[in-house]
Amino acid sequence: MQIEKTALSGVLILTPARHGDARGFFAESWNRRRLAECGIDLDFVQDNHSLSGAVNTLRGLHFQAPPHAQAKLVRCGRGRLYDVAVDIRKGSPTYGHWVGADLSAANGRQMLVPAGFLHGFVTREPNTEILYKCSDYYAPECDGAVHWDSCGIDWDLSAAPLLSPKDAGAVPLADFDSPFVWEG
Numbered sequence: 001m002q003i004e005k006t007a008l009s010g011v012l013i014l015t016p017a018r019h020g021d022a023r024g025f026f027a028e029s030w031n032r033r034r035l036a037e038c039g040i041d042l043d044f045v046q047d048n049h050s051l052s053g054a055v056n057t058l059r060g061l062h063f064q065a066p067p068h069a070q071a072k073l074v075r076c077g078r079g080r081l082y083d084v085a086v087d088i089r090k091g092s093p094t095y096g097h098w099v100g101a102d103l104s105a106a107n108g109r110q111m112l113v114p115a116g117f118l119h120g121f122v123t124r125e126p127n128t129e130i131l132y133k134c135s136d137y138y139a140p141e142c143d144g145a146v147h148w149d150s151c152g153i154d155w156d157l158s159a160a161p162l163l164s165p166k167d168a169g170a171v172p173l174a175d176f177d178s179p180f181v182w183e184g
């Protein structure tokens with residue numbers, strides 16, 4: 001397991017070891033004990049899986065507010081996507097800053113998005129599937145979104161993105177009152 005820090009404290013890129021042989025490969029995509037040994041001890045309770053048919057499908061930027069805030073461990077099961085996290089902890093020295101990573105079925109990379117961050121992604125290939133573990137259950141009353149194009153993210157789109165109506169009408173970051181506070 002390779003663990004890389006990013007420019008945002010707490011946002012990590014994880015690359016599980018792959019054991020290749022004549023059949024293909026084997027990888028432990030999540031091992032709680034191994035991550036805990038590296039200081040990442042999250043109590044994941046829900047696994048999510050979505051398929052996006054078209055290139056430039058953009059989902060985000062999403063969060064769940066406390067008391068149902070979610071950390072997410074994100075990977076790509078098919079195709080390729082660009083995954084993004086944005087710090088929305090009020091008072092954080094990196095409030096509003098973002099990081100992105102290319103995740104693909106081929107590279108096996110994962111992004112750990114802590115609670116207190118927006119999460120979103122755009123697909124780079126047709127029929128891309130994303131898989132992610134969440135540290136709290138879906139709570140629609142705590143579900144929120146910030147407009148994808150209000151955080152200065154370089155999405156590197158090749159055409160206008162395909163969005164849900166909810167995401168198309170999301171509040172811009174400048175008008176957003178975050179429910180998260182930086183705890184130092």
Ligand SMILES: Cc1cn([C@H]2C[C@H](O)[C@@H](COP(=O)(O)OP(=O)(O)O[C@H]3O[C@@H](C)C(=O)[C@@H](O)[C@H]3O)O2)c(=O)[nH]c1=O
Nearest residue numbers: 048050059060061062063072119120121137138164166
């Ligand atoms: C997120 C979620 C949605 N749903 C339902 C609600 C709705 O009918 C349908 C589609 O929901 P959405 O449009 O919110 O799906 P989507 O836009 O894919 O939302 C996801 O986007 C990425 C970026 C995230 O980080 C996730 O946490 C989640 O917010 O699925 C669940 O049943 N459970 C869940 O955990």
